[in-house]
Amino acid sequence: MIEVRDLKVRYGGRLVADVPELDVGAGECVAIVGESGSGKSTTLLTLLGLTPDAEISGHVRVCGVDVLTASPRALREIRGARAALVMQSPQAALSPATRLGVLMRRALRLHGRDGSEQAMARAVAEVLLDPEILRRYPHEISGGQAQRFAIALAVALGAEAILADEPTSALDVTVQAEVIGVLRRLRRERGLALLMVSHDLALVSTIADRVLVMKDGAVVESGPAATVLAEPAHPYTRELLEALP
């Protein structure tokens, strides 16, 4: 679903992300972990063609489309529908004066999907939200509800992959558990591919199949999550693990 080879992202000549290899298949979860400034979010955004000012080289395929050479139109089709971006605070991205139902219907119609009340109710029910939420405005819902709504929207648009940047780090732990539960179920039932950026190694260890550890733009270690986090080979991974309170 996602295939990256020799990706190098530079800003003003400075290398900010250098990812030799990254693959996410259907139903898989891969996590990029690292601290502020490690290049993990830049990598994620580059995969969706959302780093227009950067100098990029390498090879990136998302849902069968070569992102680095694709036309803006082809990119829009990928971004809007087949590969969805889920951010840390989706509320900030939802138009404050638009009811969630209106917003969802517009997005569905734009991509030629079924925007009926029933279809939307089914979509939000899939992430365990009450369809009543479609009548609400973004400021009337909680962070956890907003995050699940973003996921529902992605699924309704037919997303095959979700790229999530710290999807639960602004949430309380009990709410985080719920959002993670929804993502796990979608992976299992729909074969959704999940690429997640996170600073939370403990969380990552419980849901990711594979993990990439980034530091100062470079991937310092990668492999199966169970191996990397249980027997870290790189001193930085060890430092991260030892720092867990």
Add this chain to the structure above:
Amino acid sequence: MTLLRAERVTLGYGGRPVVHDVSLGVTEGGVGLIGESGSGKTTLARAFLGLLTPMSGNIYYGDQTLKKANLRAFRRDVQPVFQAEALDPRMRVGRSIAEALPRAARARVGELLEQVGLDPALAARRPHELSGGQRQRVVIARALAVGPRLLILDEPTSALDVTVQARILDLLASLETERLLITHNLAVVERLCRTSHVLFAGRVVESGPTARLLANPAHPYTRALRDAVPKLGGAPPEARGRTEAVPAATGCPFRLRCPLAVAACEQAPAPRDLGGAGGTGGMEGRRVACHRAEDVLSA
């Protein structure tokens, strides 16, 4: 005597209470206030700092209510440590710290920076020229400037990377001041607080020695919080009950989210000592407000 304590304090904004009838003191070894967004923990911290007047009940500083206390002495004894965003962005950090010192003692800025593990030369920098961890250390140095006996810390490390957080926690653990720590992070409380109080919807639902309280919770909410924390190499975090349900307006506030709720929970449970008065059998110092505490403990 406890330096600072709340007695049956109710707090609110615009006449609407958000913290209900809370009694707790800052005891030795660090005290943690644990709770989620909206639980009232920051409101309680503001009252402890004298920034919010209780609607009813009192905050005691020593044997005096905060209203009658010598505020000069209070401000010297009790200092807040907020997230680093609270620093004035235009001011060199050395000056930020010096402001808190008497004129004659301004030479101590370098010494304070060293105490929190920073190079004294950083005094000439402005906040944006420092890293997040360095800024948080400056905030701590500023709080230490007046020689406080108690620090009130509101999420002091939640915006920091883990490796930076670990070093800040080491620093805080090494300080000799008493501390009241407000956080949603159970691991941080375990590290820095001997005693903890769990807040839900503005009420203390469970209190006790931190290690025992987290190892063997007596309140279903404490258990839900603990089980939701991901553990390295463990099972995915588990959501217990419905996190969306709003706190109940009558009876036990947790009952609409609680997987164990029964008809009796429509009556608000009074806080009680576990293991009888004074506590026995490892239940010393443990209090809970739940009709079904025994079932939670034995589960």
